[in-house]
Amino acid sequence: MGPLYGLHELYLKEFSFHYRVLLIIMLFYIILIITIPLLTIGVRALRRMRQRRRMRIIEFYKADLFNYLIDQAHPAAILNMKCSKLKKNQLIDVIYELKRYMTGEDRILLLALADKLELGDYAKKKVASLFCYKKVYYLKRSVSLSFLDIPEKQLDKNMHSRNVNRRLYAMQALMHKSPDRIIPLLNGYRFKLTLWEQMNLYDFFLSLNVSLPDFHLLAFSPNSSVIVFAIRMVRVFYQKRGSIVGYESLLHHPDLQVQGEMFRTMAEFGYSGLEKLFEHFIWKYHSQIQSEIITYLARYTPMRIDDLMAYFYENQSVVFRMHVLYCLYNFMEGGKEKIMYFINQKEDKELSVLSNHLVTNVI
Amino acid sequence: MIYKIVEFLMPIVDNMVFIYSLMLVVSYILMGILAMYALARYIHSNKSTDYNTIFHADSLAPGISVIASCYNESAVVADSVRSLLNLHYNDYEVIVVNDGSKDNTLETLCKEFALQKIDYYIDEKLFTKPVRGVYRSSNKAFHNLLVVDKENGGKSDAMNVGYNVASKLYTVSIDVDSILASDALLKLIKPIVESAEKSVVSVGGAVHVANGCLFNRGVLVERRIPKGNNAKLQVVEYLRAFLVGRMAFGQINGLFLVSGALGIFRKDLVLTVGGYRTDCIGEDMELTIRLREYLYEHKISHKVVYIPEPLLWTEVPPTLKVMERQRTRWTRGLIDSLRLHKNLFFNPRYGVMGIVTYPYFVFFEWFAPFVEVLGIVYIILLFSLGIIKWEVYLFLLLFMYMFGICFSFLGIFLGEMTYHVYNRKRDLWSLFLSSLTEIFLYHPRLVFWSIKGNWMFFRGKKNWGEMTRQGFGKK
Numbered sequence: 084m085g086p087l088y089g090l091h092e093l094y095l096k097e098f099s100f101h102y103r104v105l106l107i108i109m110l111f112y113i114i115l116i117i118t119i120p121l122l123t124i125g126v127r128a129l130r131r132m133r134q135r136r137r138m139r140i141i142e143f144y145k146a147d148l149f150n151y152l153i154d155q156a157h158p159a160a161i162l163n164m165k166c167s168k169l170k171k172n173q174l175i176d177v178i179y180e181l182k183r184y185m186t187g188e189d190r191i192l193l194l195a196l197a198d199k200l201e202l203g204d205y206a207k208k209k210v211a212s213l214f215c216y217k218k219v220y221y222l223k224r225s226v227s228l229s230f231l232d233i234p235e236k237q238l239d240k241n242m243h244s245r246n247v248n249r250r251l252y253a254m255q256a257l258m259h260k261s262p263d264r265i266i267p268l269l270n271g272y273r274f275k276l277t278l279w280e281q282m283n284l285y286d287f288f289l290s291l292n293v294s295l296p297d298f299h300l301l302a303f304s305p306n307s308s309v310i311v312f313a314i315r316m317v318r319v320f321y322q323k324r325g326s327i328v329g330y331e332s333l334l335h336h337p338d339l340q341v342q343g344e345m346f347r348t349m350a351e352f353g354y355s356g357l358e359k360l361f362e363h364f365i366w367k368y369h370s371q372i373q374s375e376i377i378t379y380l381a382r383y384t385p386m387r388i389d390d391l392m393a394y395f396y397e398n399q400s401v402v403f404r405m406h407v408l409y410c411l412y413n414f415m416e417g418g419k420e421k422i423m424y425f426i427n428q429k430e431d432k433e434l435s436v437l438s439n440h441l442v443t444n445v446i
Numbered sequence: 447m448i449y450k451i452v453e454f455l456m457p458i459v460d461n462m463v464f465i466y467s468l469m470l471v472v473s474y475i476l477m478g479i480l481a482m483y484a485l486a487r488y489i490h491s492n493k494s495t496d497y498n499t500i501f502h503a504d505s506l507a508p509g510i511s512v513i514a515s516c517y518n519e520s521a522v523v524a525d526s527v528r529s530l531l532n533l534h535y536n537d538y539e540v541i542v543v544n545d546g547s548k549d550n551t552l553e554t555l556c557k558e559f560a561l562q563k564i565d566y567y568i569d570e571k572l573f574t575k576p577v578r579g580v581y582r583s584s585n586k587a588f589h590n591l592l593v594v595d596k597e598n599g600g601k602s603d604a605m606n607v608g609y610n611v612a613s614k615l616y617t618v619s620i621d622v623d624s625i626l627a628s629d630a631l632l633k634l635i636k637p638i639v640e641s642a643e644k645s646v647v648s649v650g651g652a653v654h655v656a657n658g659c660l661f662n663r664g665v666l667v668e669r670r671i672p673k674g675n676n677a678k679l680q681v682v683e684y685l686r687a688f689l690v691g692r693m694a695f696g697q698i699n700g701l702f703l704v705s706g707a708l709g710i711f712r713k714d715l716v717l718t719v720g721g722y723r724t725d726c727i728g729e730d731m732e733l734t735i736r737l738r739e740y741l742y743e744h745k746i747s748h749k750v751v752y753i754p755e756p757l758l759w760t761e762v763p764p765t766l767k768v769m770e771r772q773r774t775r776w777t778r779g780l781i782d783s784l785r786l787h788k789n790l791f792f793n794p795r796y797g798v799m800g801i802v803t804y805p806y807f808v809f810f811e812w813f814a815p816f817v818e819v820l821g822i823v824y825i826i827l828l829f830s831l832g833i834i835k836w837e838v839y840l841f842l843l844l845f846m847y848m849f850g851i852c853f854s855f856l857g858i859f860l861g862e863m864t865y866h867v868y869n870r871k872r873d874l875w876s877l878f879l880s881s882l883t884e885i886f887l888y889h890p891r892l893v894f895w896s897i898k899g900n901w902m903f904f905r906g907k908k909n910w911g912e913m914t915r916q917g918f919g920k921k
Contacts, residue, residue, distance in 0.1 A: 101464050105845050108471065112848035119855040120878045123862045124871065216490035223494045247640060248491065278639035282503035315506065401569035440567035444582070 140170050144177045151196060152189055171205040178202070179224050194229055203230035210237060215246055222252035226287075231260050242268075251280050255287050262293040266300045269309050276308040284312070285319065295320055302330065307338035314344040323352045334364065346372045350379035358384045365394070373398065374406040381410035388421055401437070408441050452831065463821055470810055471849060477694040478856055484697035485689065485754055485864050497632040500639065501536060507639070508615040509537040510631055511713070513608030515601050516622035517545040522761065524558040526622045528664030531588060535631040539590045541608045542622065546575075546598030555593055560585045566592075572606040572721040575599035580611075601706070602722035602729040609721050612713055619730075621707045624760040625656060625666060634710040637751040644749040647741065648711045648734065650696075650704035651752075652688040654867055655681045656759035666759055671873045676769070678880040679888045680762045686857035689754055689864065696752030700798035702807060704750060706730030708758040711737070726786065728779020735787045735799075742796045756865050770895050777899025778907070780812060815896040847885045854881035 178197050182190055197203065209221035210233055218241065225233055233256060241253030254272075258265045269276075288295055299322065301313035310333070316322070333345045346368070349357060361376045377394060380386050388411065395407040408425075411418040425431075425438035500507050512530055516523055523542075530540045544552045555561055566580035574596065581593040596607050605619060618634060620626060627633075630651065638646045657680075658672035671681055695701045704711070706729065719740045722729045734750065741748045763769035784807060791808065793800035825842065828834045858877050861867045868874060 101460070102841075104468075105841070109845055109848060112845075112852050115852045116848060116855065119852070119859050120875075123855075123859045123874060123878075126859075127862055127866070127871065127874065130866065214490075216493055219491070220494045246491070247642065248494070275642040277642050278506065278508075279499075279636070282499050282506050282639065285506060286499050286502055319505070401567075436567045439565050443565050 219248045226255045265296045318348040346375045350375045353383040381414040480694035481690040484693040511612035511614040512618045514622040515543045515604035518549045520549045520551045525664045529625045542593045543604040544595045545604040559583045602724045606721040618710045627757045630757040648750045651708040651757040653758045685861045689860040692752045700803040701750040702803045703731040728783045731783040773895040774899035778903040815893040
């Protein structure tokens, strides 16, 4: 087909606006196509160069640090570090890493050296930095290396940050400064205490040299995530009290997690005289709490096997039923024989299969 | 007559194509910016993270069931399961579901891990094809491994069996043709334990190409790019998709897809929504959408997060035939998921997912190959009618070509900026050079397969197709 005269000009006219726009974008593309590969290779080269330099410095510092640890009066070691242009950021990293693997005298010596080299001041300046990631980075190191002279005002400010890690390490720094403030700090905590924070605090408490705080004091915090944490810590660190008087209200707490943790802790601690309470509660809650109650009833009360099996038949959930059989097998007198009987009986096939599954796979 | 028709249609088509292209370009640019922001944020916020805190947290850390389904994977299954058993996490179990493989996948597993058939009660929370047997190792070192052998029912059915067996709070679904990094579970669970106001219900992880890399007994020893240009371009495609696309959608809480190759889910929620649909071919995407749909409908504030760390290394199709099966399946999966959840389309009830992600997937993922083909046909028509000259055609072609290259380059650049996935300089150059060739053979093939996938879907073809494996490179 031959050309349709006139339309080409029309097309170009129509196209001219589009063409100009596309041309501008295309110029931008050309710049990107040239610069991105160069930038990538440049970044790679820079990164490798930095890595090599960092490794060299780290090796250098490590050698000096080990000399210092062997003989702390070794003049060359500290002198070397003081005379050379000290890379405080890298030295902090080296000491931070080493400290994680060292205990006792060596750890104390490392911290003393960090103090001598005024690394704390450096970290303090960095905590005041504008960048959030730098604040987090140096707050964490400050906590670990016991740099305690970060102003409280600054830590308080970080405690109100939206960044979970900033809050966490600031809180740890404050706790480190004055361990007696742990309870008021957590009691006044206005954010949700995430599981990540709880894990870190647990780790922190394990590493704390002072005696553990009484977590019972947090059980009535206005923040339910703090209550959950407190109950967990009470359980994990076994801070058992004589009775649960005063704590019954937590069983009715609007937060299901609080209820669950409370039941679990009471069941694990085996407080006596809770049968009536638990029997009353058992079907009001979800399966996890039901299982905790069954554990308690089987383990700490003189319940009969038939009564326990009544719970088995009342709930259709396989997970719950398995748990009942588990408790029967492990905690009740004559439970093992009963499970063997269940396996061999023919009337209730599901019971037989579940019992068999328990013996072959769970126990 | 022709003159009049063309005169009438030309400005309309021109403007439509122009607006479409402009929107595509703008959305890609926005995605690039969002991805860069999200990556920088992720890297900075995790710079001082000590993942061992989770490892040391004892009972505070939630348990995880890792579910891997396999079908005819005897070449890779042993290495893959070994990598799963080497994961660094306290409370986890590995459930391998053999979906009625016709090769010796089960025999390989039995031999490698000293498996013995056991009596096992399975709580059928989700309806599945019959289970033929459950196996556990006699070697105590593999105490957390459970192998379930079942009749063939497809990947979704196998995953549902895994969910029936899983005993932990969270489940990680992975493909058995992949190797998981040893710290993958710690990194996947981190956004979940860290979430405060909005609960994180699922986390997806970056998947990278294992072809060409060297492994030693299920552990990645050396990262290398594969040899063939086709496989190299798949590397670029993965970098682009995972470091740009997913990161961007994750940033605006609009993630639509947590890849079946690697993703963590809250088990109770998956069970609540009924597990994987067995009549849907894009089961991972469909599940993610359905799960989020359920949460939005029940007004449960939630987040689906994506993390850019290279946690999983997967074998990509080495031959064009296998790749064609994979790509047509992906297209069918996309259409199926979009069709099943059409109520999301521009529906503000479903948040960003309804307003942004769903329309994006419809216009720029599903329709894109058609628009591309129509564009080419239109240009050829104008060219043959003498309305445009070849310079204009070349200009338009060059425009789109450069756009594609820029985006591929961005993926490679972000790969280097973040986790330096490929360390060797020649690997980087090789990827850049391969990207320049994408438009000539690779991209037209993708467009063709995509259209073929549409054709297959509307003809009712719902099978997966055989995926042959080569096995991981050994060192």
